[in-house]
Amino acid sequence: MRLAVIGIGLMGGSLALSLKKKGFVSNVIGVDNNLDHQTEALRLGIVDEIMTLEDAVKLSDIIAIATPVNIAEKLLPLVLDLVDKQIVFDLGSTKEAVAQIASAHAKKGRFVPTHPMWGTEFSGPSAAQSDAFENKATVICNREQVDEDALLTVERLYKTLGMHIVTMNATKHDIHVAYVSHISHITSFALANTVLEKEKESDNIFELASGGFDSTVRLAKSNAATWVPIFMQNKENVLDVLNEHISQLRKFKSCLEKENFEYLSDLIENANGIKRILK
Amino acid sequence: MRLAVIGIGLMGGSLALSLKKKGFVSNVIGVDNNLDHQTEALRLGIVDEIMTLEDAVKLSDIIAIATPVNIAEKLLPLVLDLVDKQIVFDLGSTKEAVAQIASAHAKKGRFVPTHPMWGTEFSGPSAAQSDAFENKATVICNREQVDEDALLTVERLYKTLGMHIVTMNATKHDIHVAYVSHISHITSFALANTVLEKEKESDNIFELASGGFDSTVRLAKSNAATWVPIFMQNKENVLDVLNEHISQLRKFKSCLEKENFEYLSDLIENANGIKRILK
Numbered sequence: 001m002r003l004a005v006i007g008i009g010l011m012g013g014s015l016a017l018s019l020k021k022k023g024f025v026s027n028v029i030g031v032d033n034n035l036d037h038q039t040e041a042l043r044l045g046i047v048d049e050i051m052t053l054e055d056a057v058k059l060s061d062i063i064a065i066a067t068p069v070n071i072a073e074k075l076l077p078l079v080l081d082l083v084d085k086q087i088v089f090d091l092g093s094t095k096e097a098v099a100q101i102a103s104a105h106a107k108k109g110r111f112v113p114t115h116p117m118w119g120t121e122f123s124g125p126s127a128a129q130s131d132a133f134e135n136k137a138t139v140i141c142n143r144e145q146v147d148e149d150a151l152l153t154v155e156r157l158y159k160t161l162g163m164h165i166v167t168m169n170a171t172k173h174d175i176h177v178a179y180v181s182h183i184s185h186i187t188s189f190a191l192a193n194t195v196l197e198k199e200k201e202s203d204n205i206f207e208l209a210s211g212g213f214d215s216t217v218r219l220a221k222s223n224a225a226t227w228v229p230i231f232m233q234n235k236e237n238v239l240d241v242l243n244e245h246i247s248q249l250r251k252f253k254s255c256l257e258k259e260n261f262e263y264l265s266d267l268i269e270n271a272n273g274i275k276r277i278l279k
Numbered sequence: 280m281r282l283a284v285i286g287i288g289l290m291g292g293s294l295a296l297s298l299k300k301k302g303f304v305s306n307v308i309g310v311d312n313n314l315d316h317q318t319e320a321l322r323l324g325i326v327d328e329i330m331t332l333e334d335a336v337k338l339s340d341i342i343a344i345a346t347p348v349n350i351a352e353k354l355l356p357l358v359l360d361l362v363d364k365q366i367v368f369d370l371g372s373t374k375e376a377v378a379q380i381a382s383a384h385a386k387k388g389r390f391v392p393t394h395p396m397w398g399t400e401f402s403g404p405s406a407a408q409s410d411a412f413e414n415k416a417t418v419i420c421n422r423e424q425v426d427e428d429a430l431l432t433v434e435r436l437y438k439t440l441g442m443h444i445v446t447m448n449a450t451k452h453d454i455h456v457a458y459v460s461h462i463s464h465i466t467s468f469a470l471a472n473t474v475l476e477k478e479k480e481s482d483n484i485f486e487l488a489s490g491g492f493d494s495t496v497r498l499a500k501s502n503a504a505t506w507v508p509i510f511m512q513n514k515e516n517v518l519d520v521l522n523e524h525i526s527q528l529r530k531f532k533s534c535l536e537k538e539n540f541e542y543l544s545d546l547i548e549n550a551n552g553i554k555r556i557l558k
Contacts, residue, residue, distance in 0.1 A: 117489040137486045166486050179478045180488045184495040187470055190527040191462065192550035198523055199458045207416045207445050209459045210396040214557055215494040216463040221554050224547040228540050239535050242528065244477055248469040249525050256518050261507050268503040271471035275500050278493055 004060035006031040006053065006075060008041040010120060011091045012066030013128025016046050021130045024160045029056045041125040057082040062153065065090040070229035073097050080107040087150040089114050093177060094233040095141045099170035102145070109147035112154040113170060115139040115177070116163060121221040134162035141170040178237035183245055185219050185227060186238070192220035283339035285310040285332065285354060287320040289399060290370045291345030292407025295325050300409045303439045308335045320404040336361040341432065344369040349508035352376050359386040366429040368393050372456060373512040374420045378449035381424070388426035391433040392449060394418040394456070395442060400500040413441035420449040457516035462524055464498050464506060465517070471499035 003025040005012040016028045030047030032038050041047045057063055057079055065072045065079065069092040076098055079088055089112040090098055102111040116138040120127060138158045143151055155165055168176070195217070231238055255264035282304040284291040295307045309326030311317050320326045336342055336358055344351045344358065348371040355377055358367055368391040369377055381390040395417040399406060417437045422430055434444055447455070474496070510517055534543035 117487055119489065119491065121491075136489060139487070176478070176487050179474050180492045183470065183473065184492050186528070186531050187466055188495055189547055189550035190524060190531060191466055192553040193527045193530075193546065194462065194520060194524040195458050196549065196552055197527070198520055199455070208396055208418070208455050209557065210398065210415060212398065212400075212498050213459045213463050215497055216467055217553055217557065218494055219491050220550040221557075222547075223551070224544040227547055228544050231535060231543065232538075232540055235535050235538070239532065241473060241477055242532050242535070245469060245473040246525060246528050246532065248472045248476070249465070249521065249528070251472075252465050252469060253518065253521050253525065256510060256514050256521070259511070259514070261511055264510065265503040265507050267472065268468055268501075268506055270475065271468035271499040272502070273475055274471040274496055278488060278496065278500075 001025045001062060002027045002029065002060045004029040004031060004051075004056040004063045005047065006056070006063065006065050006079070007067030007071070008032045008037050008046060008125050008128075009066065010123050010127040011116075012064060013041060013044075013046045013125045014118075014130070014132035015064055015066060015091065015116075017128055017130035018132050018161055019157065022160050024157060025062075029060055031056045037125050044125055044128070046125055046128055053078065054082060057086065060086060062087045062089075062157070065092075068226050068229045069094050069097065069233055073101060073233075076101050076111070077105055080105045080111060083107050083110050086110065087112065087153050089154050091116055093181065093230045095139070095170035095173045097233050099142045099145075103142075108145050110150055112143075112146050112150055113141040114154060114158070115141075115173065116158065116161075117181075121219050123223045123226065132161075133158075136163055137166050138163040139166045139168050139173050141168055141173050143167060174234050175237050178234055178241045182230060182234060182238050183241045185222060186231075186242060187245065188217055188219035188222075192217050280304045280341060281306045281308065281339045283308040283310060283330075283335040283342045284326065285335070285342065285344045285358070286346030286350070287311045287316050287325060287404050287407075288345065289402050289406040290395075291343060292320060292323075292325045292404045293397075293409070293411035294343055294345060294370065294395075296407055296409035297411050297440055298436065301439050303436060304341075308339055310335045316404050323404055323407070325404055325407055332357065333361060336365065339365060341366045341368075341436070344371075347505050347508045348373050348376065348512055352380060352512075355380050355390070356384055359384045359390060362386050362389050365389065366391065366432050368429075368433050370395055372460065372509045374418070374449035374452045376512050378421045378424075382421075387424050389429055391422075391425050391429055392420040393433060393437070394420075394452065395437065395440075396460075400498050402502045402505065411440075412437075415442055416445050417442040418445045418447050418452050420447055420452050422446060453513050454516050457513055457520045461509060461513060461517050462520045464501060465510075465521060466524065467496055467498035467501075471496050 008030045019025045028047045038050045095113045099113045102108045118133045118136045287309045298304045307326045317329045378392045381387045397412045397415045
């Protein structure tokens with residue numbers, strides 16, 4: 001099978017490497033408007049050739065859209081215009097916008113809205129990993145509007161990567177990821193800004209920061225080009241969770257101010273409940 | 280050398296196992312008022328025997344106080360009362376309270392206030408690790424009030440564990456750890472409570488939560504008995520950082536509400552500055 005990857009960064013690059021390693025695809029065509037990324041992707045063996053969007057769509061069997069979500073939104077109708085029997089899917093962190101755009105297109109049956117729940121805080125082709133995705137969940141949205149052959153192929157593709165498939169409608173997906181992914185990124189960005197603002201002696205951060213700090217701030221290295229469009233597209237859900245998060249932080253603040261250490265203990269014990277959910 | 284560990288949990292247990300493995304101590308006496316922890320520590324080979332506080336102090340060369348910080352505060356004068364030539368040090372996450380208590384005691388020269396910057400979100404003897412501490416920093420506070428032999432021995436102990444030593448006064452230590460450790464824990468507890476509050480379908484969290492969520496929420500598994508006393512003792516510094524953190528989160532909220540995506544991008548790019556500090 002011949003795969004076209006539009007956007008050869010962390011996600012698209014990892015998809016290409018992983019699918020090639022598993023033998024699911026024989027050949028990968030890359031599409032990217034960043035010349036450095038083109039060169040890097042060729043050099044790293046992520047893609048076999050670079051083509052224009054039009055040629056890539058015409059010469060491939062399956063097309064992955066792996067750009068930032070605002071660009072995916074713009075490219076999707078253009079790609080579907082070019083498609084005949086090919087299968088198109090995306091990997092974006094928001095699903096409602098693309099699902100809606102697809103549903104207005106005559107070729108909607110060829111498009112599978114998906115979200116593989118894997119990523120790192122790094123970006124670009126050099127961040128791509130050939131053993132990505134394994135043992136993680138992938139969400140497939142709005143199956144009812146997708147052609148059966150397209151759905152089966154994309155499911156087989158994710159199963160080949162070792163992922164388990166979760167079915168969910170796009171609206172519900174966007175609500176859930178606001179809780180389990182988007183708010184973590186905002187917290188982490190804000191925490192980094194807090195520490196950078198308060199702690200001018202950066203040697204001290206470096207010396208004293210241990211594993212706990214590193215893990216809560218790790219996501220703050222994630223890039224703006226990816227995350228601003230995600231927050232834009234999922235604005236209402238993210239705001240909803242962010243308001244709740246600020247009000248939860250205010251409870252900690254109030255406990256400290258009032259020296260209500262019994263309630264502080266209750267808050268922490270309630271938070272420990274996350275053990276039931278995360279191993 | 281014979282070590283007494285008062286409080287055989289994650290920190291004290293890891294210290295005992297690691298020092299034994301390195302051959303720094305030949306024998307470990309455990310002191311703990313939790314009977315289950317006594318049995319577990321003996322069974323796991325963390326301690327060789329269990330004694331009362333009084334016997335343990337009398338029969339050991341070096342004494343580590345590894346209890347929650349509110350208990351350390353109470354035990355320190357009792358331990359110093361019993362001490363002759365023995366060396367005492369603590370491992371607590373706050374340093375000003377113990378340093379002040381020690382400075383009022385006649386035996387202040389025998390006590391070294393320390394804080395090894397290592398930990399996990401787990402607790403109890405079963406959480407102890409024999410390869411803990413390695414390549415991390417340890418803070419030694421208020422060296423000027425410590426006897427030279429005590430200081431040298433504690434420094435040698437931490438160097439044996441593969442730690443590098445940072446010297447800092449207790450007040451400054453407590454300010455810095457509010458930034459690089461305590462606020463991360465509050466954020467994580469509050470984030471767990473946010474998600475538990477908003478996300479009633481816990482299967483969905485479990486299915487969709489990927490590495491990013493896990494790393495920001497990991498610390499929320501930490502126990503209240505350890506953390507409430509830390510937040511109490513470091514209340515002013517923690518409140519200061521928490522206020523800044525809430526105001527940083529409000530900036531993200533305002534960007535989303537006003538759809539000011541340029542400023543949102545600036546906030547994220549500023550947060551990326553943490554890359555300069557954390558590798």
